[in-house]
Amino acid sequence: MMDAPHGQISALVSLIANAAKVIEAQYATSCKPVVPSLDDTTPHPFDSDVSPLALKTAIQTLEGACAQLCATVARPGDTILNKCMNIYEPACFEVVLTSNIPDILQETPCGMSILDLGKKTGIDPAKLGRILRYLATKHIFREVTPDVFANNRLSMELLSSNPLSSLAMHFADENNKSAATLTETLSDPDWGHSCAPEHTAFNKWSKYPASLFSWYEGATPEGAKQGARFGVGMLGWGKSVEASSVITGFPWESLGENATVCDVGGGIGTMTMQLAKAHSNLLLKLQDLPERIEQAQNEVWPQECPEAIRDQRIEFKAMNFLTESPIKGCDVYYLKNIIHDWPDNKVVDILRNVRGAMKPCSRVLIHEYVLQRADRVTEGDSPFEQAPEPLLPNYGVGRIRQYALDLDMMVMLNSQERRLEEFVALGEEAGLVFVKLWNFGEMSAAEFRLVRDE
Template sequence: MNSATKITGELRDLLSLIVDSAGVAERCVSHREGLPDGQPMDPELRSSIYVIEAACAQLCSLIARPSGSLVNKFLAFYEPACIQVALANKIPDILQESPSGVHISELERRTGVDAGKLGRVLRLLAAKHVFQEVSADTFANNRLSSHLVSSNPLSSFGLHMTDECFKAASSLSDILNDPALTASISPTDAAFAKHFDVNGNLFDYYAGSSIEQVDRATRFGPGMIGWGDAIEANAVIHDFPWDQLLQGTIVCDVGGGVGNISIQLAKSYPSLRVVLQDRPRQLKIAEEKTWPELCPKAISEHRVEFITLDFFQESPKQNCDIYYVRFSSDFKP
């Protein structure tokens, strides 16, 4: 089989995957009378979307010039950098006030960011389908950017990823190519620790007292809620037979942040008792802000217990019936 025949065969296979999956999406969407925006997705629709995303990406890598595809990857850093500008200045919140659009001169007045530069930032994002330019230099929210308003925890996750994670990632190559550090498995030798000059890991950094550290630590908990919502981590609430467990069953949410999953458990299954364990700062936010706002009844009925845990040094509370660990990571460089 020659090269042209092979490429043609792959091209047809990919197009067939895209068409078939688009058909599945079309049927699911027509039954729901629209696209899911924050609601749980039908498993068949979710699978079809994954196939479309992967097949389209593979299709582009197959038929585009390699140099063009690689240059696009080289320039991809602009997108998260521009998203951080939008999030840090709460551009989605401002645009939400005026659905018909806001001119960049007004955005400059509200944010203090130069109108010309901000316009170029938003135009790049609009080209990537985040925001829309409804007329010259006038921008409005669209289906994607409307999920980035500050009241949506996804915005906190976006700031976490485009701020400290993005900055730390820029040091990765330096660390891996340093003969003294390349084989180290110590968190203190990771790219994050070196970039932010912290003698520890991400959570040690969050325990600091500077304004930046406190701000970043405060948004981390809501950010994990936003991430969980985006990947539908709450499927465990409905897919596991919690209602068949005995009255008073104790569920330990290990490293649960402010309690995204355990809050939903406490609301849906009041027969359960919950133990939420994480670092002190996260638990303080959980106990004093998140749970009183989202699940006060569990507190008043003494169905939730907040216990600090450094899971690098300690074990979770003993004698619980179920231990829920959503993510497991060794936080190596």
């Protein structure tokens, strides 16, 4: 048995205080130089901008240290019991989102009674009030006066006009219900050790015999509905995890004039459009399955980025990255959130197909979570800068999303997020050599080049 080091509580409190000072100083530099109150429903500029790395790291330190401090000082049974009872949070999310509570509350920003909410939703007012009070106690919504609730800074993210509400419904609906069958799936003598995408907790719950991808592509009316919702939700995901940090965090300008970047499996080109607008030196290629490319070329880009079409800086070409190579001879092959959807053997196939298109100086940039370990190592042995002691070296709760998404991949696809050494090994198997890890504060990018013959 090991006792906590003397002074750990004070050290965690010091980390919290110092992180708070950094956060306040960062907010003071914005055009709205205050940290908004939870009761403030007006968006802050930092809510949509890419956060400065110093602000992002300070917030992660604060989140991790607060959680670790509470876990340290509270009775262990209290902490475990609270975590067990977190199962009610997604259930409450599904209720308020399905009944459009955030949108209804916008009708009366000063607050609406549960009686009026009950009339508008058809839900028993007393039961709805209990659900809203639980969420308000977790700082989502606020109880203005007894049984009168209003939106706050957090619940505004759940408005139907915000893509994050669609993502919240994905987690509260098919994801949460699938996760409930995880034990049953792992203990199945056939499925438990399988990496097949049709042997998942999602399949146990849905009774659907094929992969989540085909479910979302319209195998059933319910699957098509959830797939459309998930597509919208991905916009909210990208904003929340600041995926666009790659636009400023990677040296695109150094590639030179008319450098070519191929977005492999890029969907409608959300990231490619951002590259087009931020880096005029780039010539862009967007590749995905035919229906996504048709949507991008004929609907999305003419509306959202017509200048790239006008200036002939974007090329659209359909492909299946599992069986085909992308456009040959590009300077960068960019894969965002592609690899984590597939088991190792399929990842190697994808990377080999990319390798077949590369020229000697081409780079491959794999942009997604790179999992950090929770054990502290000698400083020079970690690819990431470790959090200051006594905080967990991976920032603990401050960076919990990468581990939550890893479980999401297991539950829904039988795939995974990966550690850097796993990326390196898969790249080597495909004939690529690892060059550098680009850390953007939450997501990262692993850069690879061709293995050069001796």
